[in-house]
Amino acid sequence: MTDYKIVITGPVGAGKTAAIAAICDELHIQTDERASDMTRAQKQSTTVAMDYGVLQLEEQHKVHLYGTPGQERFDFMWDILSLGGLGLILLINNGAKQPLQDLEFFLEKFQDFIRDTAVVVGVTHTDSHPEPGLAKLRSHYTQLAARYQLPTVVPIFAVDARSKEQVAVLLETLLYSLDTDLVKHNA
């Protein structure tokens, strides 16, 4: 009856809300209420500022998916949110102004969590914005991995966060990255 969690992070508009909505059984999502100014944000409770969904498993196990609020001013919450988490899904918006810098920013922020668990990077909006694309993000990751002592090769995928299948493949990849023997022992 233990509860577990997986954290989904990434910049504003990367598709965190979409991904959680695509895959979860139960949703507790707050998108419209997102504060457009600092004052209002501070009045809201922390749960309001993040997305949250549940995947209900057998024997009453549950996995909670937490989407961190994308805006950087909420970054104080990120450490608390990731505490005890199984792993990280990092979504990068390929259509944003500076996707390479976004990748760097989030890897730096979540480096401890990634070293302790595992990360899968999903690059969204590649359908509408081909640049910088996977190749540049992958080679940028290689440099960052050396800098932050992260695993040399991690999954960096192009993904549509609105697609249940594609988000499920992200999750599946995260699970195998955490335990490479999973199937053999679950067969």
Next chain:
Amino acid sequence: MTAHSGALITLAISGCSDDTLKPLRFYFQKFASAEFQLASADSAQLHLIDIDSPAGRTELENAQRRGQQLICLSFDQQGPGGSLMLSKPFAHHKLVEVLKQAAAQLRRAAPPKPQLATPAAAVVAKPKINWQPETYEPANYLQGLVAAAMTKSSEFGSAVSFTVDAINFVVCIEQNLIWYCCKPAKLRELASAELADPKAAIKLVVADTDESEGEALDSFLWKVSSWAARGRVPSNVDLNQSISLKYWPNLPQIMRLPECARLCAILSQAPRSLSQLVEQDQINPDCVANFYSSASVLDLLQLSVDSGQQPRLSEHRQVLGKLLKKIKPYTQNHQQMH
């Protein structure tokens, strides 16, 4: 207490709760059984003790009296003077690391005496390699033609076309796209059959790219290569050469190959040979062969040195497994190979 090189080192585990004992035993069996052997607390050379528990603290005093080499498991960073530490919560690679240190210390204390070594049968032998897959020549299949067309397209700086079985293919390396007009079943048939005359079929002409939407070359090559392989490996492959993953294939948007996510996870974390993937990781040989064909065509693999590194396992296996079971059906809508 000392150890001789070649002999198994005896190890006792004390003071652990069931929750700790289970993963410990599991990791121990998986990663250390070639070098260590479990033994009783009073006879073991090496003693791993959870010193945070009352039982563990008592056992610690006994072990110190016996002069056993110690590994202390604790939430603290430091144990009693001179003992090796394994901090909680521990990852399997930390356990392997500390066991290695302990073995080295024990062996330093006892110079090797080969004549006293344990009989070879006591050392866990790696299974014999007897997987002998059939081979094929990629150049004689549709995938070979596409590869040739890609080279030409890049040389010409333009799109090129070729025809197989009255079906026209247009390849543009600059846009990384391929255009063709045929049903999936027909394409699969074309891709899996050896071409009667592969050289004659290559007729490259400069062509305009189609206005219609093309297919990404990577995802096209990925599927036609696995269709050509059909459980076989390219003829030049060394089954015992260690390889590792350079980049992950773009799994969410390409055809699913069974076991592919697991194969990629293993090869991204620890070099393996194709034989090891089949014999040691017990992955279906056809899946290994088909994956290899596709991944090598996309240049996702590199030769590597086997450093003895092990891919990772999780203490949360049960819930990870349940989650996998839950999401598997969602991923099945993806184009399937079988």
